[in-house]
Amino acid sequence: MLASGLNGITLRVNGRDHELAVAANVTLLEALRENLGLTGTKEGCGHGDCGACIVLMDGHAVNACLVLAVDASGRDIVTIEGLAEGGQLHPLQQAFLDKGAVQCGFCSSGMMLSAKALLDANPDADAELIRRELSGVLCRCGTYPRVIEAVLSVENGINRSGGEG
């Protein structure tokens, strides 16, 4: 711990290291949004219930509102801003667009990152498994059927939706 009661941490976000000094009560969610300006990660309930704050930590989906920033130090964090590469949307992002799986968009980063973690581990996930693994993300706009459709249309990182419509 630093003398001021702040903790020096290294947040590795979307492949880039950031040196930060944070108090122990700062969550990963707050560090991402306020210290790093990465507001794609949303702030909903703060209690682990809604999934709007989900990011990937070492490849696993976690609720950033329930992770202290000091506990994320040195871990590999991926946020929604890290999904597109070289100006190219990630296949999941493209599929969400193609299938109209985004309405207001508040849940979309949690949905897409949860789906990414699932497909990375299990590229052949069926609708039932997708439903179960994404059940921690609540969508007030009711896009669920289209989200499932979008995730199903992506397999092995290849967006198959275009051709099959």
Add this chain to the structure above:
Amino acid sequence: MQRIRPFGYHEPSTLREAAELLLAYRENARILAGGTDLLVLMRRLKVANAVLINIKRIPGLEGVTRHDDGRVEIGALTTVNILESLPHPGCAVLRAASRVLGTRSVRNRATIGGNVGRASPASDLSSPLITLNAEACVYGPLGERLVPMSRLFLGPGRPDLGVGELITGFRIPAQPEARGWYLKAGRTCGSDCAQAGVAVQLHLDGYHIREARVSLTAVGPTPLPAPQTEAVLRGALAGPEVFAQAALVAADEARPLTDFRASADYRRVLIKTLTVAALTTAYTGECTCSHQA
């Protein structure tokens, strides 16, 4: 969103340091494991003047070890997602419970030590550990001791731990020829604590139940061992008749309360239904449905 108020914070790197900190801060000291329970309570201002002792820098508290003789040891910091794919055949009851605890993102952080340590009657892993005759390994200023899971809970939120003590892991004895299962009912499928849950472990001798262990979730002040239900099963021929009889006794043995999740009456009905289903699934083999209740 309500922010988490500032708190004292320590990252001990040994068990001894952790015990010293727990001793120094006494009732204000809180162990931080996965934080999926504690940080919610802190944000809701249910915990005041807390000093958090983050035990995740202490080496050796994570992971599952299976010994040649069938004993299994699970470190307190092992996360629930790891337990979802526990390969040990006798531990299906714990595996099943891990799969229905909270949501994917909660299971990725939540630890078995935190689940048991919060001593909630609704903790999904406590009843399975009781039916496995598991012991909690406790470390403290006076050294180490083993506490049978069936005796670890004094009341809601009150584990039988002395000042300065923490749980370092769990020991599960070998479970030859044993079959178990866990079922819970919640208001929603996933992401809710149990309205009621039933853990069963049957030790079989052919078609006969040599020994049975049953423990109930969210229907008493603590995770609730069900000795009368076990007595009905012990020595009986496994099958629908004795399972139905055991379910009636389990519903009777439950001590449910009414709260916002369910009424006491409904909880009794759930215990009856879940007991038959859990016993049947345990006996006939693992349920292949991807989710339950």
